Amino acid sequence: xxxxxxxxxxxxxxxxxxxxxxxxxxxxxxxxxxxxxxxxxxxxxxxxxxxxxxxxxxxxxxxxxxxxxxxxxxxxxxxxxxxxxxxxxxxxxxxxxxxxxxxxxxxxxxxxxxxxxxxxxxxxxxxxxxxxxxxxxxxxxxxxxxxxxxxxxxxxxxxxxxxxxxxxxxxxxxxxxxxxxxxxxxxxxxxxxx
Numbered sequence: 001x002x003x004x005x006x007x008x009x010x011x012x013x014x015x016x017x018x019x020x021x022x023x024x025x026x027x028x029x030x031x032x033x034x035x036x037x038x039x040x041x042x043x044x045x046x047x048x049x050x051x052x053x054x055x056x057x058x059x060x061x062x063x064x065x066x067x068x069x070x071x072x073x074x075x076x077x078x079x080x081x082x083x084x085x086x087x088x089x090x091x092x093x094x095x096x097x098x099x100x101x102x103x104x105x106x107x108x109x110x111x112x113x114x115x116x117x118x119x120x121x122x123x124x125x126x127x128x129x130x131x132x133x134x135x136x137x138x139x140x141x142x143x144x145x146x147x148x149x150x151x152x153x154x155x156x157x158x159x160x161x162x163x164x165x166x167x168x169x170x171x172x173x174x175x176x177x178x179x180x181x182x183x184x185x186x187x188x189x190x191x192x193x194x
Contacts, residue, residue, distance in 0.1 A: 004046075006045060034047065042074070044061075052100050085124075103131050104117040106184050107186060143160075
């Protein structure tokens with residue numbers, strides 16, 4: 001019952017994911033961080049099969065870091081999303097595809113704007129103003145469609161996210177529990193409380 005959210009606003013992108021690790025009906029852990037910091041201005045929330053998610057997230061993290069070491073500059077969010085999509089598409093055509101859904105968000109310092117990409121396990125990618133993966137999408141997407149404002153301040157964006165989290169907690173059969181929330185903006189990546 002994983003749920004991850006992301007939304008953009010005026011100069012920032014917020015990425016949030018629940019911290020519960022479960023298998024079938026058993027809760028294994030309640031403090032797992034499902035958001036990888038891929039760079040100083042780049043975040044990726046992941047959900048899906050437990051082994052695939054960790055392995056693929058670490059693979060992406062290390063390859064994006066390797067790119068930065070080799071080229072002396074980091075990948076921009078659009079390039080990172082394209083590379084991740086290609087990696088998922090290649091794995092889909094192999095004997096061991098990854099069952100991973102991703103929300104990749106970052107702040108592009110060159111264009112001075114936030115970017116958010118919705119990526120699914122089939123290698124589909126689309127740039128969106130807000131996105132949700134997991135069971136919470138059935139409740140949160142309609143709220144985000146109604147209340148998302150691309151010119152909202154960070155406080156207003158966090159209030160919209162809180163509204164989505166509260167709705168999922170109220171209406172989903174199994175409450176995911178706590179959420180970890182991270183923000184990427186011109187100052188970099190940081191964790192915030194809601």
